[in-house]
Amino acid sequence: MWIYQKSLEYPVRITKTDPRMALLIITQYGGPDGESAASMRYLSQRFAMPTNESKAVLNDIGTEELAHFEMVGSMVRQLMKNATPEQIKAAGAGGYFADHGKGVWMGNAEGVPFTAAYFQSKDEVIANLHEDLAAEEKARATYEYLIRMADDPDVIDALRFLRMREVVHFQRFGETLVSVQAAMDEKKFY
Amino acid sequence: MSAEQAAALEALMAEVFTGVELNLYLDTHPWDEQALMCFNRHSAQLMELKHAYEARYGPLLGFGYSPSPDKWRWNMSPWPWEMA
Numbered sequence: 091m092w093i094y095q096k097s098l099e100y101p102v103r104i105t106k107t108d109p110r111m112a113l114l115i116i117t118q119y120g121g122p123d124g125e126s127a128a129s130m131r132y133l134s135q136r137f138a139m140p141t142n143e144s145k146a147v148l149n150d151i152g153t154e155e156l157a158h159f160e161m162v163g164s165m166v167r168q169l170m171k172n173a174t175p176e177q178i179k180a181a182g183a184g185g186y187f188a189d190h191g192k193g194v195w196m197g198n199a200e201g202v203p204f205t206a207a208y209f210q211s212k213d214e215v216i217a218n219l220h221e222d223l224a225a226e227e228k229a230r231a232t233y234e235y236l237i238r239m240a241d242d243p244d245v246i247d248a249l250r251f252l253r254m255r256e257v258v259h260f261q262r263f264g265e266t267l268v269s270v271q272a273a274m275d276e277k278k279f280y
Numbered sequence: 281m282s283a284e285q286a287a288a289l290e291a292l293m294a295e296v297f298t299g300v301e302l303n304l305y306l307d308t309h310p311w312d313e314q315a316l317m318c319f320n321r322h323s324a325q326l327m328e329l330k331h332a333y334e335a336r337y338g339p340l341l342g343f344g345y346s347p348s349p350d351k352w353r354w355n356m357s358p359w360p361w362e363m364a
């Protein structure tokens with residue numbers, strides 16, 4: 091069960107309209123290394139986790155990713171909200187506007203829809219945790235690409251927060267992998 | 281949302297974030313007593329801030345985790361994505 095808290099995890103306060111940036115950032119909403127894929131990956135994989143520690147880590151990081159999903163959606167909306175159709179067209183976002191208006195939709199930066207094929211969930215803790223480590227690094231890299239393309243300090247501030255969280259998640263998954271491997275080694279008899 | 285309310289909410293968000301970070305850390309370092317003390321100290325501070333915030337500005341959590349005295353207040357404050 092989840093309880094909704096009526097606040098973001100970290101403030102998103104963007105007042106400068108930029109539909110082009112909105113539709114780049116949207117890949118972290120519904121793209122291959124985005125927050126939705128991350129959250130659904132961990133919350134699905136947690137059912138197959140074998141230790142108290144690994145269940146807690148997958149559950150809690152999967153939950154935090156939902157808060158990031160909400161932050162990214164807020165960024166997209168705030169960047170788009172006051173754009174005129176002319177501005178949107180000039181930004182090369184006319185295709186998105188034709189399909190969604192200024193609605194926030196789950197796709198990547200090229201308009202490819204979200205798919206569960208972005209992640210795996212197996213009854214294999216070692217495979218799952220290696221995927222999770224890679225996922226965090228890929229998300230970190232994507233935030234760095236986005237930061238390089240952004241110029242509004244308010245946008246960069248929120249992107250930096252999200253990038254930093256991927257680094258922390260990578261760290262926690264690494265610790266979890268080590269402890270799961272130690273628990274598995276203890277159970278082996280030669 | 282007034283500047284005063286926004287500041288109160290941000291102070292609370294900072295406390296919640298501390299809780300998130302310490303929670304994840306303790307998931308993989310459950311033996312770290314200093315971190316555990318820190319977590320419990322922040323948890324108590326968060327509860328205090330939550331009660332003070334809700335008494336002034338209305339419910340912060342849904343589904344009964346926050347009271348709504350005398351009328352339905354859940355939908356009266358702005359939503360998180362509307363705070364630009």
Ligand SMILES: [Fe+2]
Nearest residue numbers: 128255256259
């Ligand atoms: Fe993450």
